[in-house]
Amino acid sequence: MPREQGFTLVEVMVAMVIGMLGLIIMMQVFAAAEGQRRATTGSGDAQSNGAMALYALQRDIRQGGYGFNAVNAFGCPLVLPAPASRTLGQLAPVIVNPPTADVPAGDANTDTLLIAYGSNEGPPEGDVITAVNGLQLAVQTATNYANGQRVLAAPSAPTAGCTFTLAAVNGAPTAPNVTVTDASGAVDGGTLFNLGANPRFLAYAVRGGNLTVCDYLAANCSVATNYVAIANNIVSLRAQYGHASTAVSGVDSWDQTTPANANQATLACLWARTSALRIAIVARNSQVDRDQITAAAPTWVGSAGAAIDLSAAGNWQNYRYKVFETIIPIRNLPWMGTCT
Numbered sequence: 001m002p003r004e005q006g007f008t009l010v011e012v013m014v015a016m017v018i019g020m021l022g023l024i025i026m027m028q029v030f031a032a033a034e035g036q037r038r039a040t041t042g043s044g045d046a047q048s049n050g051a052m053a054l055y056a057l058q059r060d061i062r063q064g065g066y067g068f069n070a071v072n073a074f075g076c077p078l079v080l081p082a083p084a085s086r087t088l089g090q091l092a093p094v095i096v097n098p099p100t101a102d103v104p105a106g107d108a109n110t111d112t113l114l115i116a117y118g119s120n121e122g123p124p125e126g127d128v129i130t131a132v133n134g135l136q137l138a139v140q141t142a143t144n145y146a147n148g149q150r151v152l153a154a155p156s157a158p159t160a161g162c163t164f165t166l167a168a169v170n171g172a173p174t175a176p177n178v179t180v181t182d183a184s185g186a187v188d189g190g191t192l193f194n195l196g197a198n199p200r201f202l203a204y205a206v207r208g209g210n211l212t213v214c215d216y217l218a219a220n221c222s223v224a225t226n227y228v229a230i231a232n233n234i235v236s237l238r239a240q241y242g243h244a245s246t247a248v249s250g251v252d253s254w255d256q257t258t259p260a261n262a263n264q265a266t267l268a269c270l271w272a273r274t275s276a277l278r279i280a281i282v283a284r285n286s287q288v289d290r291d292q293i294t295a296a297a298p299t300w301v302g303s304a305g306a307a308i309d310l311s312a313a314g315n316w317q318n319y320r321y322k323v324f325e326t327i328i329p330i331r332n333l334p335w336m337g338t339c340t
Helices: 009-063 264-272
Strands: 094-096 113-117 127-133 136-139 150-154 177-179 191-196 200-207 210-215 228-231 234-243 253-255 274-284 321-329
Touching (some): 009 113, 009 200, 009 210, 009 228, 009 234, 009 274, 009 321, 094 234, 200 234, 210 234
Antiparallel strands (some): 094 113, 113 200, 127 136, 127 191, 150 191, 200 210, 210 228, 234 253, 234 274, 274 321
């Protein structure tokens, strides 16, 4: 009788168990590798998003104040034309946490910024207005102006109750006159500042976990829905002014206190001595972890006065974070005349 060949039921079951164990091990290895890949990819995204956000802020803050480098141009309310058609609280190179009427609050526990600068190649200290005839302003160098450029007129010295109006050059200048669309604030002996064809009044805020920006000459930035995201997974923006207590001391204090004083000349000098900004950007890994992997919120050099607080998100500890921080000189201020 021929001998029977094959596998017994026990042998088949043992083989199945061994195969299943191998499959489980392979799946675990795959899951671990996939998790590591996502964490690495997410960390790379956080690195690039944070770097982009920091670059954008550095670029604009360094330009802050360009085109109106004079104490008689600081601290006065600024009337903007359409589409904003509103008045900003004051003109300054960069304002940390401006009034929410100017820049609506962003995500909880984050700061907002309002940055202003011009784009003209003319004298940043402005031109002296030698005569005012309606909408025609006589200046020393009318050839520095061109049709469509944005200008604002200021008194010759810081003046209480001042208000600036951003106007436009209307037509080609005929020396010594420059015709503007609005001559509000222009006085004989005052100063006409040429901000160029493309000045910027930029509002920055963290909204919905993204760094967003709005240009007041393109939209009404007092409306939060007009902001455009420029960097994803940015969960915190913190900023502090660098103040100098005297004209020669250099920066000797850091805080979020925006210069304020009832005396316009004193206010302008406080702005002139606010010559740096330090900021921190916190980028988040896009990969959420099932476990709590961040025990405490990140810190930065300004944590004592502007701590990073991520607790608004209930699962914030399930993410990894990267902090980018730097000190940015407001480089246009040192060229101004010093204040005592």
